Amino acid sequence: MKQIRLMVNGESHELSVPPWRTLLEVIREDLGLTGTKEGCSLGECGACTVIMDGRAVNSCLVLAAEADGKQIVTIEGLADGDKLHPIQQAFVEHGGLQCGFCTPGMIMSAKALLDETPTPTEEEIRRGIAGNLCRCTGYTKIIESIKAAAGNTEEK
Amino acid sequence: MAEFSVIGERLPRVDAREKVTGEAKYAADYSLPNMLWCKLLRSPYPHARILSIDTSKAERLPGVKAVVTAKDFGGWTWGWMPATRDEPPLAVDKVRYMAEAVAGVAAIDEDTAEEACQLIRVDYEELPGVFEPEEAMRESAPKVHDYVKNNISVEYHWNFGDVEKAFAESYIVREDRFRTSRATHGYLEPPAILAYYDPTGYITVWASKQSPYFHYRHLAACFKLPLSKVRVIQPFIGGGFGGTKNDSLAGDFCAVLLSKITGKPVKYVESMEEELVTSRRRHSMIVYSKMGTKKDGTLTAIHHRVVADGGGYTAVGPLSLYLAGFATTLPYRLPNFKYDAYRVFTNNPIGAAMRGHGITHTRFAAEIQMGMIAEELGIDPVEMRMQNAIDNPKPGTIYETINKVTLKTCGLKEAIQKVTEDPIWRDRNKTPRKEGNISWGVGLSGTSYLGGARQMGHQACAAIVRVCEDGTVNLITGATDCGQGSDTVLCMIAAEELGIKLEDVNIKRVDTAYTPVDPGSYGSRVTILAGQATQKAAREAKRQLLEAAAKTWQVKSEDVEIRERKVFITSDPERSMPFNKLSKIACYSGTGAVILGTGYSGYGLEPLDLTNGIGNGGTSYSFTAQSARVGVDMETGKITVTDFTIASDCGRLLSPIQAEGQIEGASVQGMGQTIYEDFIMDRGKTLNPTLLDYKMPHSTDIPNIKLIDIVTNDPDGPFGAKETSEGSIVSTPPAVVSAIHDATGIWFKELPITPEKVIKALKEKL
Numbered sequence: 001m002k003q004i005r006l007m008v009n010g011e012s013h014e015l016s017v018p019p020w021r022t023l024l025e026v027i028r029e030d031l032g033l034t035g036t037k038e039g040c041s042l043g044e045c046g047a048c049t050v051i052m053d054g055r056a057v058n059s060c061l062v063l064a065a066e067a068d069g070k071q072i073v074t075i076e077g078l079a080d081g082d083k084l085h086p087i088q089q090a091f092v093e094h095g096g097l098q099c100g101f102c103t104p105g106m107i108m109s110a111k112a113l114l115d116e117t118p119t120p121t122e123e124e125i126r127r128g129i130a131g132n133l134c135r136c137t138g139y140t141k142i143i144e145s146i147k148a149a150a151g152n153t154e155e156k
Numbered sequence: 157m158a159e160f161s162v163i164g165e166r167l168p169r170v171d172a173r174e175k176v177t178g179e180a181k182y183a184a185d186y187s188l189p190n191m192l193w194c195k196l197l198r199s200p201y202p203h204a205r206i207l208s209i210d211t212s213k214a215e216r217l218p219g220v221k222a223v224v225t226a227k228d229f230g231g232w233t234w235g236w237m238p239a240t241r242d243e244p245p246l247a248v249d250k251v252r253y254m255a256e257a258v259a260g261v262a263a264i265d266e267d268t269a270e271e272a273c274q275l276i277r278v279d280y281e282e283l284p285g286v287f288e289p290e291e292a293m294r295e296s297a298p299k300v301h302d303y304v305k306n307n308i309s310v311e312y313h314w315n316f317g318d319v320e321k322a323f324a325e326s327y328i329v330r331e332d333r334f335r336t337s338r339a340t341h342g343y344l345e346p347p348a349i350l351a352y353y354d355p356t357g358y359i360t361v362w363a364s365k366q367s368p369y370f371h372y373r374h375l376a377a378c379f380k381l382p383l384s385k386v387r388v389i390q391p392f393i394g395g396g397f398g399g400t401k402n403d404s405l406a407g408d409f410c411a412v413l414l415s416k417i418t419g420k421p422v423k424y425v426e427s428m429e430e431e432l433v434t435s436r437r438r439h440s441m442i443v444y445s446k447m448g449t450k451k452d453g454t455l456t457a458i459h460h461r462v463v464a465d466g467g468g469y470t471a472v473g474p475l476s477l478y479l480a481g482f483a484t485t486l487p488y489r490l491p492n493f494k495y496d497a498y499r500v501f502t503n504n505p506i507g508a509a510m511r512g513h514g515i516t517h518t519r520f521a522a523e524i525q526m527g528m529i530a531e532e533l534g535i536d537p538v539e540m541r542m543q544n545a546i547d548n549p550k551p552g553t554i555y556e557t558i559n560k561v562t563l564k565t566c567g568l569k570e571a572i573q574k575v576t577e578d579p580i581w582r583d584r585n586k587t588p589r590k591e592g593n594i595s596w597g598v599g600l601s602g603t604s605y606l607g608g609a610r611q612m613g614h615q616a617c618a619a620i621v622r623v624c625e626d627g628t629v630n631l632i633t634g635a636t637d638c639g640q641g642s643d644t645v646l647c648m649i650a651a652e653e654l655g656i657k658l659e660d661v662n663i664k665r666v667d668t669a670y671t672p673v674d675p676g677s678y679g680s681r682v683t684i685l686a687g688q689a690t691q692k693a694a695r696e697a698k699r700q701l702l703e704a705a706a707k708t709w710q711v712k713s714e715d716v717e718i719r720e721r722k723v724f725i726t727s728d729p730e731r732s733m734p735f736n737k738l739s740k741i742a743c744y745s746g747t748g749a750v751i752l753g754t755g756y757s758g759y760g761l762e763p764l765d766l767t768n769g770i771g772n773g774g775t776s777y778s779f780t781a782q783s784a785r786v787g788v789d790m791e792t793g794k795i796t797v798t799d800f801t802i803a804s805d806c807g808r809l810l811s812p813i814q815a816e817g818q819i820e821g822a823s824v825q826g827m828g829q830t831i832y833e834d835f836i837m838d839r840g841k842t843l844n845p846t847l848l849d850y851k852m853p854h855s856t857d858i859p860n861i862k863l864i865d866i867v868t869n870d871p872d873g874p875f876g877a878k879e880t881s882e883g884s885i886v887s888t889p890p891a892v893v894s895a896i897h898d899a900t901g902i903w904f905k906e907l908p909i910t911p912e913k914v915i916k917a918l919k920e921k922l
Binding site: 028033034035036037038039040041042044045047074075076078079084088091092093094095097098099100101102103104107125126127129130132133134135136137138139140141142143 | 168169171172173174175176177178179180181182184185341342343344345346392393394395396397425427428638639640641813814816817818820821822823824825846847848852853854855856858861
């Protein structure tokens, strides 16, 4: 067992984890933050995306031990009380979700993108979410949502 | 005043907030104290006799609480129809496809359950397998099931008009062989269940089911319980698209049985690899299409002979093959039609339903063949379609096909016209045809899909509208929103009928202990049937409210109206009160009454005619015309799809954001099955069992999509609505394939059109 400390959504957690336990398992099962989803478990679908020290990562591919001392933001950490984060608000208004299973990961990838590139081009948006599969929307309304969140509402 | 105040508005989904905050709980997100984990042992062979199973070592592993095998289910089997109940929860005497489940384990955690599965010893006698449906039909082929002849699981022979005479009199007759891909749904949420069989003999499950009332009946039958003791509580569903999440799975039955044995809740979450190798995927169909036309391109006859890879069990196969046939007489006038269909058992995973169910295969074949004939005759493909397209029936009249499919509205001609006026088609010869290695092409399709599916029974579908004393409303239905947006649409229908706002209506998810029975989410039926039930229930609640208003004002109730939360006398709108005040009056009127409206759908009640293929498969029919622009790299064979323009006759869009999302999503899914997606199989083994190797479209692959709305206002649907989304998964493959033909001069007849196939075909052409 390894002792680790994670800062998740601004809260500090001391945990004792086996070396093979993934960050995703810790987030979902130990911390009960089930907003982060498990899809493929192989880093292909992006449903488990969280932000670790400012970068979007597939939490199924990160060992909890590797995340020791890191700052983690999950989907639960975005809204400010009742007030949705602008990206969440844009997804709501522009229909950027359907079944909702890819949505938390998609929004975290969008946040990492906009934190780095506040006014991305459409090409940059497409690339920014290229690691997140969505089977429902065909991506069109997700791209529109991210554009709207970036304040970049020009027609493509 | 506008015709509607809620219908047609660009309102967000009612569940959007829960989904963007991560609060929405899916089946795998539920846990209970003392919960055990279930894992399954799956077969390493596609076809083998089970000689013995020894679970003793697994049972002795610390942390293992119970192990189940087929014998624990007492020989119970299930299926879509009484005659096809050929599938047990766990394989009994033999396994019929690779990774079929053989045993289930419950343990204190997932790792222990998995370890225990490895300790189960199964002695198999490997049997010769059969993997191609046409080979499986031969007398000498290995038998997958003994109860049928020549492995034929479903067989139909329908005949309308006189195709032989029509072919003899035709100017041109073409015969081609088409094949559709081994595509799957590709939702990101693997199937999951949390089950608790409590000591009083009551089953409660939280399961990812898009048709929870199927599951409810399966569990009652399997565990010999009355339906009133089976409670399916529905979590959010991470995508459905038919097939797997319509059915019950080995993991579901095992989790419930293991809970019964251990007295503890049991959770089962499938891995994505298990999902991909066992999913009840779209059938791969071979379509022999024979089509005749006159010299001017008028269709004279179609004969389709379909051979479908059914895999190891029947599942919903009888419906798949029905759908692949009955709608071939849409959307073009067809005086003669013959259909010979065979669904064949093989040792592949099970073929079942997927969005665009059945119709996508035969319509792909017929559309491409029509393009080939237009080319041979030197007729413009648009003209050929316009000339054959069914006209929009005049209001009050019905168009009937030769197999008695009836239409009250058909917007195909208008859709084709709009798509051809759009720049993608109109300017197709003004843009460069070739740039470097890239050859550009534009294609077009015109197709149809059913809405408001019928089936063999269990068609009952109801809604309850409960008006609270503060003017808010609970909408209670048995319908399932698995992502398509139906909860939003149903709330919009209730709000429109009651004259209130969308935010006044609350809907909760299915709980079979409290919600009225409903068939489920398939065949684009929810908006039409549950929508009609909701409309009727809201009207009934409104009638009760208007009576209370009329009594208060001493007028007749037909003189009172409600709009935008305001109740008023139509002849004297100044005499009014807010909706919440009327609700309070009505609820406290002294009669003891509760304002409760109930309604049920009257659509789709006649059972399907599977034997003869006569009559409707749906309540109404959507029509879609689509153009696609593609670039084909003539060196590498890579296809890039840059544009779709899709004109959809969905009757009327009730919730435009949701409908657009459905059409866009389905067209991208259709693009995947046209150029990327295919399970690569080697003697029953799936060689690409991950999302890395089974290629679905990413954000970087998708075209610009332009949508055009054709309003036909069908009389058989709430506010004129028909179906949306299954139309565009049917229209996309032929539009893309004809664009590829335009770019390369090659008609591809087998999906998906991978770069390897393009290169091979280009070399052969030289």
